[in-house]
Amino acid sequence: xxxxxxxELLKLRTVRVFWxxxxxxxxxxxxxxxxxxxxxxxxxxxxxxxxxxxxxSAASSGALLVLLAGILLMAGEFRxxxxxxxxxxxxxxxxxxxxxxxAGSVVGIGxxxxxxxxxxxxALPWLASRDVEVSIFSRDVGVVLLGSLxxxxxxxxxxxxxxxxxxxxxxxxxxxLVWAFIVESFLVGFAPEIxxxxxxxxxxxxxxxxxxxxxxxxxxxxxxxxxxxGLAFAAxxxxxxxxxxxx
Amino acid sequence: xATIEIQGLSKHFGDVVAVxxxxxxxxxxxxxxxxxxxGAGKSTTLRMLLGLVRPTEGTATIDGKRYPELAExxxxxxxxxxxxxxxxxxxxxxxxxxxxxxxxLPLARVEAVxxxxxxxxxxxxxxxxxxxxxxxxxxxxxxxxxxxxILILDEPANGLDPEGINWLRQFLRAFADGGGTVLVSxxxxxxxxxxxxxxxxxxxxxxxxxSSLSELAHRSRSGVRVRTPQVETLxxxxxxxxxxxxxxxxxxxxxxxxxxxxxxxxxxxxxxxIYEMTPEHFNLEEMFLELTTSQGASR
Numbered sequence: 263x264x265x266x267x268x269x270e271l272l273k274l275r276t277v278r279v280f281w282x283x284x285x286x287x288x289x290x291x292x293x294x295x296x297x298x299x300x301x302x303x304x305x306x307x308x309x310x311x312x313x314x315x316x317x318x319s320a321a322s323s324g325a326l327l328v329l330l331a332g333i334l335l336m337a338g339e340f341r342x343x344x345x346x347x348x349x350x351x352x353x354x355x356x357x358x359x360x361x362x363x364x365a366g367s368v369v370g371i372g373x374x375x376x377x378x379x380x381x382x383x384x385a386l387p388w389l390a391s392r393d394v395e396v397s398i399f400s401r402d403v404g405v406v407l408l409g410s411l412x413x414x415x416x417x418x419x420x421x422x423x424x425x426x427x428x429x430x431x432x433x434x435x436x437x438x439l440v441w442a443f444i445v446e447s448f449l450v451g452f453a454p455e456i457x458x459x460x461x462x463x464x465x466x467x468x469x470x471x472x473x474x475x476x477x478x479x480x481x482x483x484x485x486x487x488x489x490x491x492g493l494a495f496a497a498x499x500x501x502x503x504x505x506x507x508x509x
Numbered sequence: 510x511a512t513i514e515i516q517g518l519s520k521h522f523g524d525v526v527a528v529x530x531x532x533x534x535x536x537x538x539x540x541x542x543x544x545x546x547x548g549a550g551k552s553t554t555l556r557m558l559l560g561l562v563r564p565t566e567g568t569a570t571i572d573g574k575r576y577p578e579l580a581e582x583x584x585x586x587x588x589x590x591x592x593x594x595x596x597x598x599x600x601x602x603x604x605x606x607x608x609x610x611x612x613x614l615p616l617a618r619v620e621a622v623x624x625x626x627x628x629x630x631x632x633x634x635x636x637x638x639x640x641x642x643x644x645x646x647x648x649x650x651x652x653x654x655x656x657x658x659i660l661i662l663d664e665p666a667n668g669l670d671p672e673g674i675n676w677l678r679q680f681l682r683a684f685a686d687g688g689g690t691v692l693v694s695x696x697x698x699x700x701x702x703x704x705x706x707x708x709x710x711x712x713x714x715x716x717x718x719x720s721s722l723s724e725l726a727h728r729s730r731s732g733v734r735v736r737t738p739q740v741e742t743l744x745x746x747x748x749x750x751x752x753x754x755x756x757x758x759x760x761x762x763x764x765x766x767x768x769x770x771x772x773x774x775x776x777x778x779x780x781x782x783i784y785e786m787t788p789e790h791f792n793l794e795e796m797f798l799e800l801t802t803s804q805g806a807s808r
Contacts, residue, residue: 265610265611265612265613266611268610268611269607269608269610269611272603272606272607272610273596273607276599276600276603276604276606276607277596277598277599278598279598338596342594342595342596342597343591343593343594343595344594344595344596346561346590346591346594347594347608347651348611349560349561350559350561350582350583350586350588351582351583351608351611351612352611353560353576353577353582354577507556507561507562507563508556508561508562509552509553509556509561509562
């Protein structure tokens, strides 16, 4: 199993598209901070708890790109016919999918940690220049850090599962982007009574991002819900890969 | 000891019967050519042997075990099923490293197989810049990583230039001479005739014949093509005299391993009318075509 996980990580590290995903994920951090810091006048004051969490939530801005990396891990095997050799080395396909889920989570946690450090590096001096005092050991910062770790790791799991279910990498990537940017952002923003039950709504709740309608789930509920999505995608994806005929 | 055993193997894809009650074996120390026209079911058979496709019926085993039951399959069996099974953006050496890590093999094996297939100088290049021939060799390098004693190759000569085919032949010959088992599929007998020891010929998912190449060559030299309105009568009469015959058209058959004299006597005895009789000196390729197309016509 350890060998399979190492191999999955090596697969990612040896293609440039993965590093492009990581770069875009990290580039999302300053973009997100700038949007909040220079945001609309109606938003929560940076002095407040909500305002701070808003800024710090930049730490999970790479989650969607990590999800795309999860799709790459699984659907990329079918796109490039490498699934054949992968399953010849390990005929136990459950083990292969499990290794991909583990590797994806490692990437997710890594990206979340880097994003968090980057967030601190950009936001702390900026907030200080605006005379906003922040303790990095405060509950608000802790919640956002933990939340972004959970969200990003689980998004990787969802990505691997989606890649297994759709197996067409381009299609799965398009579906994920349209879902996140159009369907989910609309529902979370304008119909939170539906949006809160979606992965994106749960992800927002996990950084306690205040929304206009304030309709998101509590932390624990969001964590359970997102874990449920991860489990469902992973289980359905594994089932399909195990049954699939590799022709 | 390594033998491949296919027993009563069938595969249905919906209503389509891709492989139909197929049985044959491949022995160690020999190159077995697995021959048949495109669409005959060769790839499906190989994929069932390797646990990638589930058989509808029957078994395919390696040393008596199904592929997924082998302890370390990648160290026993090396397989190349697709000419192009690489991420185009990955460097050739990295591709092999990924496989070595997954299979728990030392990274020194990567350099060894790159040298073995003459790709050591281009290992740092991304696969998208590789020619089809280079990809075939990289595929072979992947199969050799685990130092297997069995090689299973699906149409490895596709896209190779004559020099590449020659290289492949010598490689397979040496592998078998070293005690390895080679099962190699092709839709062209000529491609493989100089290399294989045994042939397994299939058409429409069914076994046409399994024999040694020399036996097939012997059979092929002594055919007699007969045009007669009573193909079935003549075929049965020939069979009664121990002469095999293949129906090749509504009014023609080819009597195998025999002479015009023997066919003429048999026909006279059976009272069969003969319009035309031609002793044919088939080459192997024509023999192969006869065998596979007549099988197709009879279904």
